[in-house]
Amino acid sequence: MREILYFQAGRVSNFIGTHFWNAQENCFTYEDDAQESLVNHDVSFREGLNQRGDSTFCPRLLLFDHRSNFGALSDISGDTKNDADDVTALWSGETVQYCSEPIRRSEYHVQLEADGDESRLETDDQRDEAQVNDSKVQYWSDYSRVYLHPRSVHRLPDLPDWDDAEGDWVNSSDTFQKYDEDNDFMEDSFRIFVEECDHLQGFQTMNDSLTFGGFTHSFLTRFRDDFAKLPCLSFPVLSGSVPGMADVDDSRAVGKALNDALLLQSLSDLSTLTVPIQPPSLWSSSTWLRDLNLTFDSVYQTSAILATHVEDVTLPMRLKYDRVDMASLASSLSWSNDKLFADLQGAFPLFRTWDTEGFPEPMVYNFSTVNGDGTTCVDAASTYARMNVSRGFSEVEKKSFMGWAECFRPEPYTLHAPAIELPSSFPRFFVSSSSSSSVPPHQARSLSSLSSGASLSSLFGAYGAVAKDCLGQRRDVVTRMGLEVDDVRELRDNLWALEDAYKIDEEVSDDDELGEDEET
Secondary structure (H helix, E strand, C coil), X not given: CCEEXXXXXXXXXXXXHHHHHHHHHCCCCCCCCCCCCCECHHHCEEEEEXXXXXXXXXXXXXXXXEHHHCCCHHHHHCCCCCHHHHHHHCCCCCCCCCCCCCCCCCHHHHHHHHCCCCCCCCCCXXXXXXXXXXXXXXXXXXHCCCCCCCCCEEEECCCCCCCCCCCXXXXXXXXXXXXXXXXXXXXXXXXXXXXXXXXXXXXXEEEEHHHHHHHHHHHHHHHHHHCCCCCEEEEEECCCCCCCCCXXXXXXXXXXXXXXXXXXXXXHHHCCEECCEXXXXXXXXXXXXXXXXXXXXXXXXXXXXXXXXHHHHCHHHHECCCCCCHHHHHHHHCCCCCCCECEEEEECCCCCCCCCCCCCHHHCEXXXXXXXXXXXXXXXXXXXXXEEEEECCCHHHHHHHHHHHCCCCCCCEEEEEXXXXXXXXXXXXXXXCCCCCCCCCCEECEEEEEEEECHHHHHHHHHHHHHHHHCCCCHHHHHHCCCCHHHHHHHHHHHHHHHHHCCCCCCCCHHHHHHHHXXX
């Protein structure tokens, strides 16, 4: 079966994850005469029974977030347990309950229900009726289209308003350990999901660095105790506190950057391949946005773009035929033992064709590094390994793209797949002559890539500089975060080692390479 088990932690990661799962759910085919699905849904979904005894598919997912971020999830997931029931069951005396007003279901879910869409099926006539009003999206559950198994949902207590735990590595790490002790998570929910799999191919994680960095570190440490060799693909969403750009006098900003650095170091040890993601606050406006009317401060919109690229680059692992497993995908990008990271790059949407103009390289944006406008990152000379997934390319465009990709060595793995079928939960932010201004297209084309190259070197070097500063003039940050000086010193050295690993070998000149070729 080659199943994948998923882990999501944090508000932004769950916004991305909701779009990710909606896209997969939208690929389900229910009619006998429907075209065969491209993917094997059993890789990411498990079959079970809902409360009415009907067969349903739920993601193989472990989802964590603070309680206030779940919204009306209990109304759409079948998770109807009331925490007050546990309290009153232990008390036989008189009780007085003070209940806050329940969170109402989103307009989108009300529309789906009004359309008689209990199984989340859509017809062409219903697409215009069930739409998400992005100005009213407050929770990631507001536009979720999948049912979550009760074992998938893990609510963490909300933090007090006066407790600023963002970037607190030690507290975040302790939170997981306490949650595991109180709920026996690793031996209950986690173990059951693992044992349901016939042949688990790997583990895919996505987490917010700010609030779940140490949490994810503690979880993966426990995970590696039992599964030392199982592949793990990680997508950490960084804090946005960029080394070299943050105010050095702002201890909170420096602490957040140090927290990001600790997470990257942890994933270099615990994850098979790590793909860091920079938050939308650091994205730049340029050519790549020409077909989008993007609101940068709308996490609902920005998470849809990230989810599209994450869903695309992981598509080869879910194919029904000619599937590439997680271990093979990771090894193709981490061809050297010290190359354990990759950039997430992509172009979406691609409404315009390029039959005669050649592949529109300026449309490709790098979501992993911070470098100028982000669109000048595709450099074959500084790329060690690469994989590409195109969606909806014509035969002429495929040929044009493969001609462009020939300059990369080794030759990249490339998958050409049909266009993306957009669910009605997807944002309506397209600007193109090929689509109506009021109704999004039902399909979209894209290019998504993972690239291991020299662009990551400067990222690790900048984080190494932060660790160095924290050993000198900003040692107060180390003390406030409860870290040991020796640990920060080790962090600095490890980051500098990663910086060196991704640098281009400038000592080998073109003349030297030609001389070697001539000799052979």
